[in-house]
Amino acid sequence: MNVLKVALLILRKDFAIELKSYEIVSTTLFFSVACVAIFSFAFVKEGQAPVDVSAGILWIAIAFSGTLALGRTFERERYGETLKALLLAPAPRPAIYLGKLLGIVTLLFATEVVVVPMVAFLFDAPFFTKPLLLVALLGLGTIGYAAVGTLFAAMLVRARTRDVMLPILLYPITIPVIIAGVRGTSALLATPVDEPVAMLWIGMLSFFDVVFVTISLWTFEPLMTE
């Protein structure tokens, strides 16, 4: 059983579970929308919210929804202690990490499909002038954030204080990713679009992604065994 096959198997299993109730998808989506709304109200001045903050709000919404989604996804594995059964599969254990990562990333992408147009609409922000660059930024940033998040959420499954610990541990490490995402997105919102700067941040994000995914794959197994 190779890594990719097992990862896809786990992804399909999570899809099958999610399709029964849409519980995680709907709550995450709703939460992200509420997040954007709350932050927008905080910045409204004379009936208009400034365009500058839209990039920041977008990424905060992604980060906060991501934390929620991570907690819920691993709660599902904690319930029947199914994580134990997964760890016994005769496949390299990082495959489990990869399968979960793919699931979280897919979920966050689905959230972004809703949130990005919403932010663009509420702030009258020109997000879509360079759609390919925006997709690259969002994609790479989401992967970087989810890579660390999946690892930490998995290792916290056994801890008692897991709900509190996840944000405490996750945010400091993923803030560089968020910063890169925000700066890159801001560059795309500038008039005229600041392509070189956006490309710089895309490069940074790629680098983060490689480093974070590599470290996570490497440390997953020792972290999951007691």
Added chain:
Amino acid sequence: MTFDFDRVELTDLSRHFGRRKAVSRVTLALQAGDILGLLGPNGAGKSTLLGMLATLVTPTSGTISYGGRSASRGGADVRGRIGVLAHELHLYPELTARQNLAFFARLHGLAEEPLVSTALESASLGDRGEDQVASFSRGMRQRLALERTLLHGPRLVLLDEPFTGLDDRAVRIVADRIRRIARDGAIVVLATHDLDVADGLITRMAVVRSGRLMADGDAGTGIRQQYRALVETA
């Protein structure tokens, strides 16, 4: 399935958490066909010992050898020959019985049919295959969980309190299943504090208290007396 073993040897196995000794210098040898009853009061270290046998917990000292191979070097090969059933049953309540079994079959690289259908039959759930596990009673889940554990034909079967919450009929079914797989050559390690069920099922007896192995030998009749003598003396 290229790797297999018929002996499992624990040598001077210990595991401590800080200053609490969960398992202390346990030495045991198991072979195919054994049904080892791991008996002891709560907190004696049974679950930790099972965890180490399952390669999910690393020992602080000592070794476990699966037919000469250790868990660290054996890795995926060794894991593929182990089946574990703990209290939480390792089932996804949102999925159907069939979906649960199919997932774990594929996870072990096996074709779904005829394994899944046979397993459903063995669990007497042939007509409930398309129902969500969430709708099952405890007894039904336990039977399904046991079949899930045995789906890939593991050589080493580790069961942690498999009889909790079962009525007499379910207990008999599960006990028969265990006897069957032992006859087919599996090594069964059964942790329980239900001595009445253990009596008549287990072929060997290991008593643990405070992480230490108090006795290890063939299980004769009258397990309750033997156990009481060992555990309840100071």
Added chain:
Amino acid sequence: MRKLFVPVLALTALMFAYSPIAIANAPYESTMRLVQKIFYYHFPAWMALTVSVTVCTVASALYLFKGSARADRIAAAAAEVTVIFGLFGLVSGSLWGRKAWGVWWQWDARLTMAFLLELIFFGYILVRNYGGPGAEKLAAAMGIFGGATAPFVYKSVDWWRTVHPKTSVMTTLGQTSPEMWYVVWFCTFTILLFMGLLLAARVRLEEQRAALDQLYLAAED
């Protein structure tokens, strides 16, 4: 090694005692004059932090992959030392920045990353204490990720235009002002010794705790 502790402590104390004299005798920097002299402690504090972060990361990796309990103790000690020196670095930098730039804080690249690093290792300490059983491994993961972030703190000033002085200031100081150069490295050496002493003392505390646990375990037999 233990025998060296007191002599090194004495040496460090002497060097610390001398350092204000050395700093006072160093030439004034042209624009910031007296205020610039915070640099003689500020820079060494960050040097000490770099060392302790490296120690923590390597020790965390050793613990996670080799199961070395000794590495775990060293990692825990190094994380605490990191937080201490990081705090000093941030505070001294803030005081300097108030005088030199007019603001207590700036969200430029290096300050942001330094602050994050501090948060990461503070998280290390939190998870170690409140993470429940098996928290040492969780903390080790934090240590490794913290170490991965650290290079960005260092290089960030070179990549982006920021308010903060660039790393090139240090490399050319030898040519521009040898007297400053010597004082900087004297103070750096002093503070590194101090860091080493703190680390050693803290590791010793952990060793004693572990020895106590061993005694408890042995007593049970």
